[in-house]
Amino acid sequence: MQVDLKGRVAMVTGAAAGIGRSIALTLAQNGARIAVNDVNNAQRTCEEIREAGGEGRFYQTDVASVAAVNSMVAAIEHEMGPIDIAVNNAGVNIGKNRVPTYEFPDEEWHRIIRVDLDGVFYCSRAVSASMVKRQKGVIINIGSAFGVVPARLQCAFTAAKAGVLNFTKSLALEVGAYGVRVNGIAPGSILTEGTRSLFYNPESKQKADSLISHIPLGRPGETEDIAAAALYLASDDAKYVTGHVLVVDGGWTAGFARDW
Ligand SMILES: NC(=O)c1ccc[n+]([C@@H]2O[C@H](COP(=O)([O-])OP(=O)(O)OC[C@H]3O[C@@H](n4cnc5c(N)ncnc54)[C@H](O)[C@@H]3O)[C@@H](O)[C@H]2O)c1
Incomplete structure (x- = not known):
């Protein structure tokens, strides 16, 4: 899919790696100028954008810090111009030490909520303020199939x-009247640097096979599958789409993919 985002400024959070990196590269390939955010170094993503002839500027910020997010959005708008597209992608999860709720540590609960939920709120609030004033803008929040089921x-x-x-x-209900669209994407299991080992390490083969048996398309997704969904939602082709969650999960949450 090729769309014309020429001249538009897109902020992508958590764009050093994985899905965020892929979204940043895809929006850039379609003409957008990218504010590349990450709490870690994301210069590599900026270089890849520049090597492909685009513009990428790095903003190192923790999306869980309200003051830092407000400063970052002000800096992007000052240095690159008003933000037309904001993709709130940065996220964390519990590592391999998974435990039931009755044993779940406070610090892990707060760490995950602060990044995954507070961070999306801080970024959405900061960008929507000026989008409402300008009567245009697109916000895309990256959720998860596990936010649906x-x-x-x-x-x-x-x-x-x-x-x-x-x-x-x-x-979306609040800002639609001002011409601002807000949509979500709910990825299923997507191959990234972080999840690749689950699918390709021989010792986790049983776990991977079990997971894949629930996915009607029979495989994990690629980061490009999520980037394509983000590109569509960011584009004018989606000009009548708001308040929607696009599930991109190979059918995982559509129903039971196994017989019994
Ligand atoms: N990969 C999957 O299978 C999958 C499935 C469902 C949802 N998601 C969601 O997609 C998004 C991207 O996931 P991913 O798999 O690419 O993860 P990833 O770990 O590969 O990349 C996440 C990026 O976010 C950055 N980040 C983490 N905390 C941050 C913070 N406080 N501020 C700024 N940046 C921060 C990390 O440094 C990293 O570069 C997340 O919101 C995740 O929950 C991923």
């Missing part, structure tokens, strides 16, 4: 992601 042993992540998706709809 919950999973065991990930209580903070599922709570945060369900919050992100309902928040997305509530913001």
Whole structure:
């Protein structure tokens, strides 16, 4: 899919790696100028954008810090111009030490909620203020299939992601009258540097096979599958789409993919 985002400024959070990197590159390939955010170094993503002939500027900011987010959005608008597209993608989850809710540590709960839910709120609030004034703009929040259908042993992540998706709809109701569109994407299991080992390490083969048996398309997704969805939602082709959650999960949450 090729769309014309020439001259538009897009902020993508969590764009050093994984899905965020892919979204940043795809929006850039379609003409957008990219404010590349990450709490870690994301210069590599900026270089890749520049090597492909685009513009990418790095803003190193923790989206869980309200003051830092407000300063970052002000800096982007000052240095690059008003933000036309904001993709709130930065997210974290519990690592491999998964435990049930009755053993879930406070610090992990707060760490995940602060990044995955507070971060989306801080970024959405900061960018929507000027979008409402300009009467244009697009916000895309990256949730999760687990925000649509919950999973065991990930209580903070599922709570945060369900919050992100309902928040997305509530913001869409508020800003639609000002020409601002707000949508969510709910990825299923996507191959990234972080999840690749689950699918390709021989010792986790049983776990990977079990997961894949629930996915009608029979494989994990690619980061480009999420980037394509973001590109569509960012484009004028989606000009009548707001308050929507686009599930991109190979059919995982459509129903039961196994017989019994
Ligand atoms: N990969 C999947 O299977 C999958 C599935 C469902 C949802 N998601 C969601 O997609 C988004 C991207 O996931 P991913 O798999 O690419 O993850 P990833 O870990 O590969 O990349 C996330 C990026 O966010 C950055 N980040 C983390 N905390 C941050 C903070 N406080 N401020 C700014 N940046 C921060 C990280 O440094 C990293 O570069 C997340 O919101 C995640 O929950 C991913």
